[in-house]
Amino acid sequence: EIVLTQSPATLSLSPGERATLSCRASQSISSYLAWYQQKPGQAPRLLIYDASNRATGIPARFSGSGSGTDFTLTISSLEPEDYAVYYCQQRSSWPPFNFGPGTTVDIK
Amino acid sequence: QVQLEESGGGVVQPGGSLRLSCAASGFTFSTRAMHWVRQAPGKGLEWVAVISYDGSNTYYTDSVKGRLTISRDNSKNTLYLQMNSLRGDDTAVYYCYCGSTGSGYYLEWGVDYWGQGTLVTVSS
Numbered sequence: 001e002i003v004l005t006q007s008p009a010t011l012s013l014s015p016g017e018r019a020t021l022s023c024r025a026s027q028s029i030s031s032y033l034a035w036y037q038q039k040p041g042q043a044p045r046l047l048i049y050d051a052s053n054r055a056t057g058i059p060a061r062f063s064g065s066g067s068g069t070d071f072t073l074t075i076s077s078l079e080p081e082d083y084a085v086y087y088c089q090q091r092s093s094w095p096p097f098n099f100g101p102g103t104t105v106d107i108k
Numbered sequence: 109q110v111q112l113e114e115s116g117g118g119v120v121q122p123g124g125s126l127r128l129s130c131a132a133s134g135f136t137f138s139t140r141a142m143h144w145v146r147q148a149p150g151k152g153l154e155w156v157a158v159i160s161y162d163g164s165n166t167y168y169t170d171s172v173k174g175r176l177t178i179s180r181d182n183s184k185n186t187l188y189l190q191m192n193s194l195r196g197d198d199t200a201v202y203y204c205y206c207g208s209t210g211s212g213y214y215l216e217w218g219v220d221y222w223g224q225g226t227l228v229t230v231s232s
Contacts, residue, residue, distance in 0.1 A: 034217050035155075043203055043225060044153060049217035087153055091215045094166040097143070099153040 002026050002093050004100035012108040019075040021086055021103045028068045029092035032068075035064055035073045036087045038102075044087065076080060076104075083107055110134035110221050112204050117226030124194050124230070129221055130187040130204030138162075138182035139210035144189050146200035147225075154200070157189070158214050167214075171197075194230045201225040 003026040013019055023033065031051040036044040046055040048064035051071060061076040075082055086101040116128040130142075142157040157168045166178050177190040187204050203225045210217035228231040 038153070043222035045222075046207075046217060046220035055217070055220060085152075089153075089155075091213075091217075094214070095155075095158070096169040097155045097158070097215055100153060102152045 001096065002090055002097055002098055003088060004088055006088060006100040006103045008103060009101075010104045010106060011041075013078055013108050014108045015078050015080060017078050017108075019073075019078055019082070019105055021073040021075075021105075023066075023071040023073070023088035025069045025090060025092075025099050029090045029094075031067045032090055032092035033064075034065070034089045034091070035062075035070050036089065036099075037082075037084045038087065039084045048087075078105070079099060112206070112221055112223035113202055114202065114223040114226035115189045117202065117228045119231060120194055120230045121232050122195060122230055125162075126191045126194065126228060126232065128189040128191065128202055128204075128226060128228070130189075132185045132187065132204075132206075135206070135219070135221065137185040140206050140216040141208045142178075142180060142187045143205040143215070144178060144187075144206065145203045145205050146198075147203070148197070149230075151200075156202070160214070161186070161208075171189060191228070194228075196230050199228060199230045201227050 005024045007022045036050040038044040052064045070100045085102045111133045113131045141157045159166045159178045175193045179188045204223045206221040207215045
């Protein structure tokens with residue numbers, strides 16, 4: 001089973017700052033990784049799929065990179081609506097289609 | 109307009125049963141693999157199960173095997189999760205989810221359809 005770890009657990013940043021979130025897989029998953037955003041009381045929303053492709057309607061300030069075991073989600077300049085929890089998920093080897101434990105981006 | 113609407117959540121005693129439903133509309137349900145994902149209160153997302161477009165194949169996370177059963181009725185555009193032998197750690201919001209365009213892959217993130225979730229509480 002592939003295990004995903006995310007770091008840091010919490011990221012405290014001010015609006016306008018750059019956010020860099022990490023997701024690491026326990027073995028190579030090629031580029032089969034997605035990033036989701038979740039706000040309180042809402043379902044998750046897909047941001048990035050296959051490591052670097054923005055989903056429909058996602059602003060350009062969100063970008064993804066990486067392959068193999070190390071992946072990064074970057075938010076170039078934080079907007080007030082970006083404060084949320086971010087999860088990665090893999091589809092390389094399943095079941096299960098595991099999620100990472102999440103990174104909370106909160107206001108500094 | 110795509111809609112996934114879960115129902116059937118509630119409070120159930122440990123060892124009890126519950127059946128969740130997810131009514132789909134606005135897309136070709138019968139051609140898509142469908143998933144259940146859950147989230148315990150204050151915790152992260154946990155993938156639970158997936159079913160093929162025609163119901164012929166199902167896969168589960170280890171912790172629910174033998175207790176939870178995913179199924180579908182394509183004539184009713186509805187996904188189900190039969191939950192038996194429920195335990196306290198099954199307490200969660202349960203989401204139905206579609207991440208397939210009908211390409212044959214169980215998940216390729218070509219679409220991103222989520223329900224609003226239904227809360228299952230296992231407590232005596």
